[in-house]
Amino acid sequence: xxxxxxxxxxxxxxxxxxxxxxxxxxxxxxxxxxxxxxxxxxxxxxxxxxxxxxxxxxxxxxxxxxxxxxxxxxxxxxxxxxxxxxxxxxxxxxxxxxxxxxxxxxxxxxxxxxxx
Amino acid sequence: xxxxxxxxxxxxxxxxxxxxxxxxxxxxxxxxxxxxxxxxxxxxxxxxxxxxxxxxxxxxxxxxxxxxxxxxxxxxxxxxxxxxxxxxxxxxxxxxxxxxxxxxxxxxx
Numbered sequence: 001x002x003x004x005x006x007x008x009x010x011x012x013x014x015x016x017x018x019x020x021x022x023x024x025x026x027x028x029x030x031x032x033x034x035x036x037x038x039x040x041x042x043x044x045x046x047x048x049x050x051x052x053x054x055x056x057x058x059x060x061x062x063x064x065x066x067x068x069x070x071x072x073x074x075x076x077x078x079x080x081x082x083x084x085x086x087x088x089x090x091x092x093x094x095x096x097x098x099x100x101x102x103x104x105x106x107x108x109x110x111x112x113x114x115x116x
Numbered sequence: 117x118x119x120x121x122x123x124x125x126x127x128x129x130x131x132x133x134x135x136x137x138x139x140x141x142x143x144x145x146x147x148x149x150x151x152x153x154x155x156x157x158x159x160x161x162x163x164x165x166x167x168x169x170x171x172x173x174x175x176x177x178x179x180x181x182x183x184x185x186x187x188x189x190x191x192x193x194x195x196x197x198x199x200x201x202x203x204x205x206x207x208x209x210x211x212x213x214x215x216x217x218x219x220x221x222x223x224x225x
Contacts, residue, residue: 034213043203043217044159093158104149105213107158 003027004096006108013084014116020080021111023094029074030096034105035067038091050077084115118142120216122204127222128194136189136202136219144209150178150189151203153218159203162189191221199223 003026013019023033032051036044048064050056050071058064068080077096081088091112095105120140128134140148147166151159165171165180165187177190189202204216 044215046213046215049212091156104161104164107151107160110156110158112156 002106004106004108006094006111008111009109010112012114012116015085016083018080018082019084019113020078021092023077023108025075025096028098030098032097033071033077034095035069035079036093038093086115089113089115118208118214120204120206120214122216122219125220127224130194130196130223130225132194133192134194134221138187138204138216140185140206142206142208142214145182146207146211148180148187149205151205153201153203194223196223
């Protein structure tokens with residue numbers, strides 16, 4: 001149980017285009033989903049926290065107009081990187097916290113974004 | 117500020133035992149997590165400690181001392197597949213996870 005999927009797993013796009021990443025909790029309902037970014041050899045950096053049906057809470061320094069988050073249902077959250085630039089190239093990981101239970105976060109497999 | 121410290125890198129031999137330490141200073145405490153992350157993959161959950169003491173789970177054990185702000189992850193009978201980064205994370209008073217930078221564990225034959 002507690003499986004989180006992410007799609008796509010890998011994407012290459014041109015500078016200036018937008019990319020949408022989907023995060024789904026497959027066998028549980030997630031009240032809260034988290035979006036992380038991880039640069040090579042660095043730890044996870046929380047970008048934003050999204051609760052179903054409400055606006056996401058962004059961490060300091062993360063541009064909400066550039067990284068659009070939509071948490072439309074208890075099983076789906078999307079992150080759209082708008083007008084992507086090469087410096088946005090990174091490993092993006094989502095995680096989900098179950099409706100019930102403790103505070104463990106279940107991670108998706110991640111999305112490798114490369115902006116050329 | 118909030119801070120989690122763990123060694124950047126450790127090396128151990130296949131079949132041996134290794135202990136990865138984590139110290140933390142956070143605003144409140146609601147539990148400590150250990151995650152394993154292989155290169156290019158997402159983290160996977162290893163353990164959760166909220167009370168003092170040792171939690172054993174197969175070859176992996178995790179220890180917590182809240183008074184000392186200290187935890188360790190103990191890996192026994194090391195296997196080559198244990199080569200990975202090990203992330204310590206603390207749930208603070210706002211139930212937000214504060215992440216350490218991770219410890220890269222290198223296993224040598």
